Amino acid sequence: MIPEISIIVPVYNVEKYLEQCLDSILAQTFKNFEVILVNDGSTDSSGEICDRYTKIDSRIMVFHKINDGVSNTRNLGVQKSKGKYVVFIDSDDYIMKNYCKILIESIEELKSDIVVCKMVREIPKKEDLNYTKQFFNRVESLIKMFQGNLYRFSLSGKIYRADIIKKYKFPKGMIHEDMGTVYKYFLEAKNIVYIDYIGYVYFHRENSILTKKYNKNRLDAFIHWKEILELTKNEPQDLVKEVYKRYLYWIVDNIFYILSIDEKRDKKLEYLLFIKKNINNIKKLFYYNKNSLKHITILFLFLVNPKLLCLTVIK
Missing domain, CATH: 1.20.58 (Methane Monooxygenase Hydroxylase; Chain G, domain 1)
Incomplete structure (x- = not known):
């Protein structure tokens, strides 16, 4: 069966966080997805954790490669994906159990190209399923992105039509790779939906790229x-x-x-x-x-x- 959603997870030295991330994906109420783990030459036990999870669930696959950066890691994940839609999740982050269900229902119900949800730093005590939706055309959605109040350049916290994602590669050997690509997806899209549903929890690690x-x-x-x-x-x-x-x-x-x-x-x-x-x-x-x-x-x-x-x- 062809998966509706391809969940792409780049992995690099995240042994402390990876299991929580993968457990949150496997706990999803929406089931028709594939998980593509791309291990970017981790030197800790992250690669072994990836291999172990492929034996737990057949929807999970892993690709191991030499370390050459997150852009190439994501590019490989996109290349291997088969889903109609694409979701990116960082391997030290966490998603709520209805995350995929709400995003795919929203993108299909409103015939949108991209759906954006709310991102927070701490896991909510309870998942709130009462949320509102805002519909934007491409220009309006880009204005909102550059204003940075509802959402920003982050690759995560969004679901995209796969055909849009596959038109643009992440820039090799550069950081801020989401800044160099996400706005292109929005330029390509005809309409975007923002929902104030808190579905994505992100963490700032002390040794992450942006905190170094x-x-x-x-x-x-x-x-x-x-x-x-x-x-x-x-x-x-x-x-x-x-x-x-x-x-x-x-x-x-x-x-x-x-x-x-x-x-x-x-x-x-x-x-x-x-x-x-x-x-x-x-x-x-x-x-x-x-x-x-x-x-x-x-x-x-x-x-x-x-x-x-x-x-x-x-x-």
Whole structure:
């Protein structure tokens, strides 16, 4: 039987969390799914846990490969998937028991291309099945994404039509890979549904990519931003405005992050000069953010002299 949903789980050194993740998937009230585990060269017991679960449930399959990053790991999972819809779950996260049921019912009932649910950091004491739905066209859904109030660029907490997912590969060797792909899915979609159902629980590990010490890999985001600005430049002005507002926020946030890290001045300046070099469409940044006086002032001072800005920090 062809599965309705392909659940793709990238795995790398998550032995402390993996069983809870997989148990939450096997506890789903919706049953017609496949689970694709892709072990990205784990050096702990994660690979053995994956193998053990394939013997527990025939819907689970595992692919072991050498470590070459989460993008290639997800790309392999997508390549192996057979479902009509795709769900991504990080291996240190957890889903509520009606997660798949509610997402697939919503996407089919409303003939949507993508359904987004609410994500939280702590497992709710009780699963609340009373939720509302909001229907967005592609432009409205992208505006909501860049505003970041209902949902953001996260790959998780969503169900997608598989044919949309398979049009775009995750960027090899880069972090923020969801930032480089999810907006493309939304650009491709005709309509999106947001439900305020709390179905996905995510955790921040101390040694995860985004909680590690700042390094130049974090600046991959600016490569993604170049593409975002290019692909959205001809969209309606309401959307373009939100893109540039989020872009400015990202720039300022990274400037302050770099200035606050425990790193030598030369290294901080290297990061800041990279940002300055890679800032796109400065005139549009100022134009679309003319009411954000604080952020615009910071950007202006940064563009005038990032070295002086760096020297003001004692560390």
